[in-house]
Amino acid sequence: MSSQPAASPMSLPNYLEARPGILSWLTTTDHKRIGVLYLASMMPFFLVAASFAVMFRLELFSPGQQFLTNDQYNRLLTVHGVVMIFLFIIPGIPAVFGNFFLPIMIGAEDVSFPRINLMSWYCYVSGAVLALISVAVGPPDTGWTFYVPYSVKTHPNVLLPMAAAFILGWSSILTGLNFVATVHRLRAKAMGWFEMPLFVWSLYATGWVQIVATPVVGITLVMVLLERFLGIPIFDPARGGDPVLYQHMFWIYSHPAVYIMVLPAMGVVSEIIPTFSRKKIFGYRYIVFSSIAIAAIGSLVWGHHMFTSGMADVARIVFSFLTFFVAVPSAVKVFNWLATMYKGSVWLAPPMVWALMFILLFSIGGLTGLINASLSLDVHLHDTAWVVSHFHFTMFGGTGVIFFAALHYWWPKVFGKMYNNTIAYLAAGIFFFGFLATYLPLFFAGARGMPRRYADYLPEYEIYHKISTIGSWFLFASLLLLLGNLVYSLFKGKRAPISPWGGATLEWRTATPPPTLNFDGEPDLSRGAYEYPEQVDHD
Amino acid sequence: MLLAASEITRAVDRAFFLIGGVSLLLLAGITVAMVILAVRFRRSRVRTTSQVGGHTVLEITWTVIPTIIVMWMFYVGYGGFALMRQVPKNHMVVDVTGKQWVWSFSYPKERIDASEMVVPVNTPVLVNLTAPPEDVIHSFFIPDFRVKEDARPGQASYLWFESERMGTFSILCAEFCGKDHSKMYTWLKVVSREEYEQWVEKQQMKKFRPLEVGAMMDPNNPGFGKDQLNIDGAVIFGAACVSCHGSAGDGSGLPGQARNMTILKDWKRSAKVTDIYRTLSEGIEGTQMRPYPNLTPWERIAVAHYVRSFSKEPRPEDTLEDCQAMIEEYGLDKVQAPKQTIPIERAMELLVMEAGGRALTGEDALRGVNP
Numbered sequence: 020m021s022s023q024p025a026a027s028p029m030s031l032p033n034y035l036e037a038r039p040g041i042l043s044w045l046t047t048t049d050h051k052r053i054g055v056l057y058l059a060s061m062m063p064f065f066l067v068a069a070s071f072a073v074m075f076r077l078e079l080f081s082p083g084q085q086f087l088t089n090d091q092y093n094r095l096l097t098v099h100g101v102v103m104i105f106l107f108i109i110p111g112i113p114a115v116f117g118n119f120f121l122p123i124m125i126g127a128e129d130v131s132f133p134r135i136n137l138m139s140w141y142c143y144v145s146g147a148v149l150a151l152i153s154v155a156v157g158p159p160d161t162g163w164t165f166y167v168p169y170s171v172k173t174h175p176n177v178l179l180p181m182a183a184a185f186i187l188g189w190s191s192i193l194t195g196l197n198f199v200a201t202v203h204r205l206r207a208k209a210m211g212w213f214e215m216p217l218f219v220w221s222l223y224a225t226g227w228v229q230i231v232a233t234p235v236v237g238i239t240l241v242m243v244l245l246e247r248f249l250g251i252p253i254f255d256p257a258r259g260g261d262p263v264l265y266q267h268m269f270w271i272y273s274h275p276a277v278y279i280m281v282l283p284a285m286g287v288v289s290e291i292i293p294t295f296s297r298k299k300i301f302g303y304r305y306i307v308f309s310s311i312a313i314a315a316i317g318s319l320v321w322g323h324h325m326f327t328s329g330m331a332d333v334a335r336i337v338f339s340f341l342t343f344f345v346a347v348p349s350a351v352k353v354f355n356w357l358a359t360m361y362k363g364s365v366w367l368a369p370p371m372v373w374a375l376m377f378i379l380l381f382s383i384g385g386l387t388g389l390i391n392a393s394l395s396l397d398v399h400l401h402d403t404a405w406v407v408s409h410f411h412f413t414m415f416g417g418t419g420v421i422f423f424a425a426l427h428y429w430w431p432k433v434f435g436k437m438y439n440n441t442i443a444y445l446a447a448g449i450f451f452f453g454f455l456a457t458y459l460p461l462f463f464a465g466a467r468g469m470p471r472r473y474a475d476y477l478p479e480y481e482i483y484h485k486i487s488t489i490g491s492w493f494l495f496a497s498l499l500l501l502l503g504n505l506v507y508s509l510f511k512g513k514r515a516p517i518s519p520w521g522g523a524t525l526e527w528r529t530a531t532p533p534p535t536l537n538f539d540g541e542p543d544l545s546r547g548a549y550e551y552p553e554q555v556d557h558d
Numbered sequence: 559m560l561l562a563a564s565e566i567t568r569a570v571d572r573a574f575f576l577i578g579g580v581s582l583l584l585l586a587g588i589t590v591a592m593v594i595l596a597v598r599f600r601r602s603r604v605r606t607t608s609q610v611g612g613h614t615v616l617e618i619t620w621t622v623i624p625t626i627i628v629m630w631m632f633y634v635g636y637g638g639f640a641l642m643r644q645v646p647k648n649h650m651v652v653d654v655t656g657k658q659w660v661w662s663f664s665y666p667k668e669r670i671d672a673s674e675m676v677v678p679v680n681t682p683v684l685v686n687l688t689a690p691p692e693d694v695i696h697s698f699f700i701p702d703f704r705v706k707e708d709a710r711p712g713q714a715s716y717l718w719f720e721s722e723r724m725g726t727f728s729i730l731c732a733e734f735c736g737k738d739h740s741k742m743y744t745w746l747k748v749v750s751r752e753e754y755e756q757w758v759e760k761q762q763m764k765k766f767r768p769l770e771v772g773a774m775m776d777p778n779n780p781g782f783g784k785d786q787l788n789i790d791g792a793v794i795f796g797a798a799c800v801s802c803h804g805s806a807g808d809g810s811g812l813p814g815q816a817r818n819m820t821i822l823k824d825w826k827r828s829a830k831v832t833d834i835y836r837t838l839s840e841g842i843e844g845t846q847m848r849p850y851p852n853l854t855p856w857e858r859i860a861v862a863h864y865v866r867s868f869s870k871e872p873r874p875e876d877t878l879e880d881c882q883a884m885i886e887e888y889g890l891d892k893v894q895a896p897k898q899t900i901p902i903e904r905a906m907e908l909l910v911m912e913a914g915g916r917a918l919t920g921e922d923a924l925r926g927v928n929p
């Protein structure tokens with residue numbers, strides 16, 4: 020193939036049209052189709068979990084019981100958290116955009132193990148189906164953390180959601196494994212490690228965390244099930260177990276998991292900002308090392324979730340100390356992104372607007388994280404609405420926002436259609452307003468002592484809850500608008516060009532949408548991932 | 559929030575404003591920089607870029623400075639924490655138990671149990687936390703004092719606070735514990751020392767004078783003394799009465815002489831608690847049923863309840879007047895709880911528990927066997 024003159028980009032059928040029929044999709048091993056499958060199966064869950072949040076926020080509009088009993092509240096809250104974490108935010112960016120773009124960005128035809136890749140999607144779907152069944156037979160009410168001994172005692176069915184989380188863990192491990200292998204084995208020969216796009220680097224670092232940390236949660240969940248169904252005492256104090264051990268094991272995974280959530284998002288930011296500033300990324304190597312540092316230090320700080328759970332005081336102090344160091348590489352990234360804009364030519368297209376919104380919201384999340392990491396402050400703030408706000412700023416304002424940024428950035432490439440810009444801006448604007456209105460008040464409520472996971476509250480917190488509930492309506496509306504705009508473009512959108520934003524990474528130099536094996540001929544590696552001419556050659 | 563109610567509160571708030579203030583400054587810096595960059599270098603204005611890819615000195619600067627800042631934050635946060643974990647010597651103690659979904663308080667030194675928490679102002683209070691082994695994790699949280707610690711089933715933990723202000727503060731459960739997690743709150747009353755002492759006295763009276771409340775003398779509840787007085791009538795009966803009355807109360811110990819308590823018709827006095835109390839206080843003259851001055855009033859009440867449980871016949875009820883008459887006659891309203899002492903059987907219970915065994919009751923306790 021490579022000996023022939025390069026065919027015109029449109030000569031090969033694109034991956035969407037290559038093989039028609041539902042069955043061809045369900046048995047596909049094309050990493051791009053698998054990415055799309057992930058996207059299609061993920062969005063309904065996201066919307067359902069978001070609407071659950073709107074429902075229980077409505078219950079919190081006023082003190083006293085409105086229309087949800089305590090029990091219903093707890094269950095909606097748990098399903099909201101479980102779905103958002105395990106079905107949306109952990110798999111989100113790697114499974115959808117990583118699958119689709121990682122091979123393209125390193126000039127590969129597919130991932131190393133395409134069939135395992137398909138299997139990971141089936142794991143995802145089975146986990147999701149189990150979660151659905153559990154909702155149907157009686158949703159869990161434990162909170163997404165499944166803390167023992169409550170989770171081994173409570174009546175509602177916890178077997179199913181735990182089994183679901185277990186299987187979803189497999190999906191995550193398989194994806195991580197595939198990415199690590201692909202980066203090592205299938206990277207174009209001409210592309211050195213430090214020439215890889217930063218999104219690839221971040222997925223690579225994430226892949227290792229997924230492989231190393233995820234088994235721990237699997238093991239933990241199995242232990243809980245052994246305890247609950249075979250009566251083997253491990254965590255239950257009534258039978259001589261130790262509930263704090265569970266918390267350690269849970270957070271040994273789940274803290275690194277927040278980096279599984281956020282590292283890929285940071286990678287996306289490192290793509291979007293150079294593209295829309297038409298500038299070489301500032302401090303490439305520092306961004307790479309900061310990703311690795313986050314992945315490494317992030318594995319040593321889980322105890323900051325347990326400052327009041329009865330750990331030894333020395334352990335609390337050490338964990339607090341270490342936690343502060345995770346903030347440094349994240350700050351380094353923010354500074355490098357900002358520096359990238361300096362002397363660039365900034366185009367505030369929708370993806371860039373989302374990326375800048377990320378910097379703002381994620382900074383709020385990160386800085387409030389510093390407050391949480393301070394021992395004496397966390398004692399007060401732990402398990403209050405403050406923490407709820409903090410983690411929505413990091414996960415939703417961070418990873419969630421970048422998921423939307425990535426959707427707007429790569430949508431034209433994935434589906435070959437342009438969406439309506441005006442509506443995209445409008446949705447982003449409403450989102451921003453709704454987001455701040457929903458979560459800022461929770462900082463105040465939490466600082467005043469409003470605990471989290473409360474189906475009801477004392478009247479003194481009413482004002483914060485009122486604002487927050489109203490905010491959630493805007494937030495939800497913006498999500499519908501945003502997704503509606505994208506879906507509409509599939510039918511009515513203009514055809515997208517090869518490179519609507521003028522990006523320099525490889526995906527912008529293959530057809531839109533790309534052909535099944537990604538490139539028509541050999542990928543063109545003559546231009547670096549962040550190489551732009553001094554004169555702007557793109558509008 | 560924001561009422562400086564204690565030294566810890568002040569330390570935490572100070573750290574909050576310091577760290578929060580610096581964070582806000584950083585946030586403002588980032589935001590302003592972002593807006594300026596986006597406006598100053600917007601595409602409609604800038605068409606010629608400068609492709610600089612990095613700057614080592616800058617990178618080192620913005621790595622080192624944040625490192626210093628966060629170390630300082632750690633130090634500030636640590637300061638308040640050290641204070642939280644060092645309980646002053648002159649503290650009082652309250653044992654707090656979290657159960658789904660109530661907090662209960664007991665004052666080991668004052669020997670009282672309460673459903674509300676009352677402490678004197680300007681006194682360090684050590685709160686020992688736990689939850690029953692078969693319960694779940696709770697977290698004891700007093701927002702106004704900025705303290706929180708989990709109460710774990712079957713394990714011990716602690717926190718302390720000292721209030722400089724009198725008033726009522728909320729106590730909340732901060733660890734999700736099931737259906738009524740959000741209802742698991744109660745109030746902490748910080749009062750003057752005098753008021754506190756009055757409260758303690760009242761609690762003790764309540765505990766040791768259950769006769770005031772006629773309704774509490776439930777004939778169907780032979781365990782009455784155990785629950786309400788913390789005294790097990792069965793233990794006393796086992797120690798002092800079985801030799802004559804038999805362990806089933808049928809008089810088999812001293813056949814034909816001691817009263818068969820399963821039948822009520824031959825009694826000289828009635829089977830009202832107040833009448834049994836009289837028998838125990840005065841004895842029955844001319845018989846072997848002697849008075850028991852060595853039993854404390856509340857022990858007599860406990861064993862009286864136990865005695866009543868032997869018979870399945872309908873038992874005569876004490877009226878409120880009966881109770882009042884007895885309180886007056888024996889001066890029960892003036893009886894003080896014995897300070898610093900506990901009933902023998904309670905002491906035995908505690909000893910056995912400390913030794914790691916299950917608390918013994920009834921005859922087991924007397925025989926001292928550990929099942």
Ligand code: HEM
Pocket residue numbers: 069070072073076096097099100101103104108161162163164407411414415419457470471472473474491494495
């Ligand atoms: C419409 C958008 C959303 C709204 C209005 C919302 C609102 C809330 C609120 C108010 C709570 C705390 C409730 C309580 O503590 O009683 C909560 C919990 C939570 N949310 Fe969201 N949220 C939204 C989206 C998200 C997203 C996108 C994520 C994931 C990135 C997420 C993850 C979580 C998690 C993990 C919890 C904790 C659940 C638990 O305590 O077990 N939420 N949400």
Ligand SMILES: [Cu+2]
Pocket residue numbers: 273274277321323324
């Ligand atoms: Cu964490």
